[in-house]
Amino acid sequence: MRRFLRQNSLGLVFGVLFLLALVGQAFAGHADYNDQLRSDGLAEVSLGRYLTSASFAVDVAENWQSEYLQFFLFVTLTVWLVQRGSPESKPLDAVGREPDADQHVGEHARADSPAWARARGWRLGVYSNSLGLVMGLIFLLSWLVQSVAGAAAYNEEQLRRLQDPVPWGAYLLEADFWNRTLQNWQSELLAVASMAILSIYLRQRGSPESKPVGSAHDTTGVEG
Amino acid sequence: MTRRLLLAVAACGLAATAGCAHPDERGDAAAAVARQLAEAATAGDGATACALLAPDTRAELESSAGTPCAAAIGAEDLPAPAAVTAVDVYGESARVVTATDTVFLGTFPGGWRVVAAGCTGRGDGRPYDCALQGG
Numbered sequence: 113m114r115r116f117l118r119q120n121s122l123g124l125v126f127g128v129l130f131l132l133a134l135v136g137q138a139f140a141g142h143a144d145y146n147d148q149l150r151s152d153g154l155a156e157v158s159l160g161r162y163l164t165s166a167s168f169a170v171d172v173a174e175n176w177q178s179e180y181l182q183f184f185l186f187v188t189l190t191v192w193l194v195q196r197g198s199p200e201s202k203p204l205d206a207v208g209r210e211p212d213a214d215q216h217v218g219e220h221a222r223a224d225s226p227a228w229a230r231a232r233g234w235r236l237g238v239y240s241n242s243l244g245l246v247m248g249l250i251f252l253l254s255w256l257v258q259s260v261a262g263a264a265a266y267n268e269e270q271l272r273r274l275q276d277p278v279p280w281g282a283y284l285l286e287a288d289f290w291n292r293t294l295q296n297w298q299s300e301l302l303a304v305a306s307m308a309i310l311s312i313y314l315r316q317r318g319s320p321e322s323k324p325v326g327s328a329h330d331t332t333g334v335e336g
Numbered sequence: 337m338t339r340r341l342l343l344a345v346a347a348c349g350l351a352a353t354a355g356c357a358h359p360d361e362r363g364d365a366a367a368a369v370a371r372q373l374a375e376a377a378t379a380g381d382g383a384t385a386c387a388l389l390a391p392d393t394r395a396e397l398e399s400s401a402g403t404p405c406a407a408a409i410g411a412e413d414l415p416a417p418a419a420v421t422a423v424d425v426y427g428e429s430a431r432v433v434t435a436t437d438t439v440f441l442g443t444f445p446g447g448w449r450v451v452a453a454g455c456t457g458r459g460d461g462r463p464y465d466c467a468l469q470g471g
């Protein structure tokens with residue numbers, strides 16, 4: 113058990129931190145939602161009712177979609193884009209999808225390679241892109257949820273202000289939808305750019321996200 | 337685990353579009369309250385009409401009229417009951433549109449209560465102009 117925890121500590125710790133943050137968001141969001149209801153002269157709602165509200169759903173989904181977009185772009189664009197000196201980049205001469213021999217696929221598969229890496233045709237094609245595909249799919253689903261829940265939350269506010277609700281299609285053109293979307297995208301894109309650039313010059317000893325402390329600034333594609 | 341949670345939130349988000357709990361029933365209940373208000377106001381039953389108002393709406397009416405709600409609501413000349421043409425329910429708020437009126441409601445411990453009535457649209461995305469509404 114202890115061995116299992118140690119060998120999976122990265123995923124487990126982040127999973128627990130995620131749940132703690134989500135619980136914290138639920139309580140803070142509930143208090144904020146009730147503040148708004150009170151100021152509009154309406155009755156407060158229970159935590160359970162808030163957790164099934166569009167307001168909570170859109171606040172969660174708008175952050176999720178941007179995170180998965182970030183990883184989708186990072187995973188796929190780093191196939192072709194490189195950054196000299198960054199451990200987040202592959203070597204400058206390895207741009208592209210790389211030869212089968214380097215990727216251990218098809219006839220170059222090893223004994224312990226996943227079955228679909230040994231396969232040919234669509235299975236190899238899907239598996240070769242599965243990380244990006246799943247990240248992209250979760251991004252699209254999260255963005256869809258954001259749009260649907262966002263329309264409902266927006267319309268609830270519209271009704272509170274004695275204004276007409278708008279259909280989902282019209283909401284996609286509303287400033288509220290794009291403000292929620294772009295404010296998350298900009299922060300994720302800044303974080304990726306910062307990581308790619310700062311890791312050229314700065315080090316974190318022992319971290320695989322950093323180059324070894326003594327590596328030269330122009331050493332590319334080396335992780336510590 | 338993350339994907340399962342995503343799907344749970346996705347499902348709730350989709351359901352939340354209509355309030356996440358029996359949207360038809362909630363809409364019907366809101367329409368019923370709007371109709372009861374119109375019927376009571378038209379019949380001169382001020383006590384019943386006032387019991388259907390949200391607290392802030394009732395307080396605003398009494399404050400602006402300077403008389404108890406039951407006496408003041410008759411002077412608001414609310415439209416007579418008419419067929420419901422549209423009902424929108426989003427979270428804790430609803431809008432009921434009839435052939436003669438647009439009514440806004442909110443949820444309270446006793447059920448739907450009227451936040452604003454006797455409303456007419458002003459266009460250009462501006463709030464409705466209502467004969468009866470909270471402060």
